[in-house]
Amino acid sequence: MRIRMALWVKALQDHIVTTLECIEASHPSSADTPSPKFLRDHWLRPEGGEGSSCVLTGGRVFEKAGVNVSIVHGKLPPGAQKQMRADHASLPVRETPVPFFATGISIVLHPRNPHVPTVHLNYRYFELENPDKPGPGEPPAAWWFGGGTDLTPSYLVPDDVRHFHSTIKAACDKHDGSGGYWKEFKGWCDRYFYIPHRKESRGVGGIFFDDLTTSSEINKGRKASPGPEGPSQEELFSFVKDVSSSFLPSYVPIVLRNKDREWTEEERRWQLLRRGRYVEFNLVYDRGTKFGLMTPGARIESILMSLPEIARWEYMTQMGAEGTPEGELQEVLRNPRNWI
Known part of the structure; x- marks a missing residue:
C-alpha cells in the first residue's frame, strides 16, 4: 500500500499542476506575456524520504498556489506520538521514537479575484x-x-457551494450508497475547520476524515462502512482515489465562472481579512501543521505553504455587518448549512 499510495499522489499532483497551469494560460493577459508556471522543487529528507513541492506565485488567476507531495519515513519522537494520540486514542505512546511511514498530497489555492x-x-x-x-x-x-x-x-455564491458539495458527495456515495460517508465526513469537516476564538467556521465546508481503517469507528461509534468487518484496505484506497479525483471537477468550474469578474478595492480588503482568519486557523488549530512542526527534519517551507502571501487584520473591523454581502457570508460561517 505504501508504494501504491505514493504513486497515486504523484500522478494526481502532475495532473492538477498541469490543469492549473492551463487555467493560468487562459487569462487574457497571457496573449501578451507568458503565463506563470509552477516552481517544481524536488527535495530529499535527510532523516528519510523525499517530496515534491510545486508552488506558483504571482499568477493572474492564482495569487499563490501550492501542490505538495511527501513520501517520508523515519522515527516518530514521543512528542509527536502524543500529538497524534489526541486523534488516535488506540495508539500507545512510547518513551522512545517509533518507526513511521507517511505519504500524501496537500493543496492550497489562494486566487487573486475575491469572487473565487x-x-x-x-x-x-x-x-x-x-x-x-x-x-x-x-x-x-x-x-x-x-x-x-x-x-x-x-x-x-450558493450555486457554487452546492456544486462543490454535490460533486464530492457523488464520489462518497460510490462507496456508501446510504450516504453515510457523506453525512459523517461533512459533519466532521464542519467541526474540524472551526475557529473557536472567532466563533465561526473557516469556510463553507466539504469533507474531512481521519483514522480511516478496516475496523474504524467514526463519529462516536459508527462504523466507516456497513458490514461487520468494515471496508477492506483496498476498498478504502479506492475511496480515497475517487474523492481526491473529484477535486478538479468540484472546483475548476467555480474558478472558470468567477475568475474574470470585476472586483473593487473594498472586496479585496474583505478577501484579505478573510485570509487573516485562514492564517489564524492554520497556525493555532490545524493538527497537520502542529504535527509537522514536531517532526524531526520537517520541511518548514512545505508545511507553511498553505499560508497566503498577503493577509490583513483590522482592529474591530466594521466589515461584515448584517445586510451586506460580507455579512451574508458571516451568517453562514456562524451557522453551517446542509447545502444539498
Whole structure:
C-alpha cells in the first residue's frame, strides 16, 4: 500500500499542476506575456524520504498556489506520538521514537479575484511500525487513511457551494450508497475547520476524515462502512482515489465562472481579512501543521505553504455587518448549512 499510495499522489499532483497551469494560460493577459508556471522543487529528507513541492506565485488567476507531495519515513519522537494520540486514542505512546511511514498530497489555492474561493485538499496514508517486530513483511502496528477537501469563499455564491458539495458527495456515495460517508465526513469537516476564538467556521465546508481503517469507528461509534468487518484496505484506497479525483471537477468550474469578474478595492480588503482568519486557523488549530512542526527534519517551507502571501487584520473591523454581502457570508460561517 505504501508504494501504491505514493504513486497515486504523484500522478494526481502532475495532473492538477498541469490543469492549473492551463487555467493560468487562459487569462487574457497571457496573449501578451507568458503565463506563470509552477516552481517544481524536488527535495530529499535527510532523516528519510523525499517530496515534491510545486508552488506558483504571482499568477493572474492564482495569487499563490501550492501542490505538495511527501513520501517520508523515519522515527516518530514521543512528542509527536502524543500529538497524534489526541486523534488516535488506540495508539500507545512510547518513551522512545517509533518507526513511521507517511505519504500524501496537500493543496492550497489562494486566487487573486475575491469572487473565487480559496480551496484546500489533503489526502494521506500513514503507518506506524511495530518496534518489537521490525523489518520488511511484518504488518504495521497501525495504519490509516485521512484527509478531505474544503472551500473557503470571501463572497457567498450558493450555486457554487452546492456544486462543490454535490460533486464530492457523488464520489462518497460510490462507496456508501446510504450516504453515510457523506453525512459523517461533512459533519466532521464542519467541526474540524472551526475557529473557536472567532466563533465561526473557516469556510463553507466539504469533507474531512481521519483514522480511516478496516475496523474504524467514526463519529462516536459508527462504523466507516456497513458490514461487520468494515471496508477492506483496498476498498478504502479506492475511496480515497475517487474523492481526491473529484477535486478538479468540484472546483475548476467555480474558478472558470468567477475568475474574470470585476472586483473593487473594498472586496479585496474583505478577501484579505478573510485570509487573516485562514492564517489564524492554520497556525493555532490545524493538527497537520502542529504535527509537522514536531517532526524531526520537517520541511518548514512545505508545511507553511498553505499560508497566503498577503493577509490583513483590522482592529474591530466594521466589515461584515448584517445586510451586506460580507455579512451574508458571516451568517453562514456562524451557522453551517446542509447545502444539498
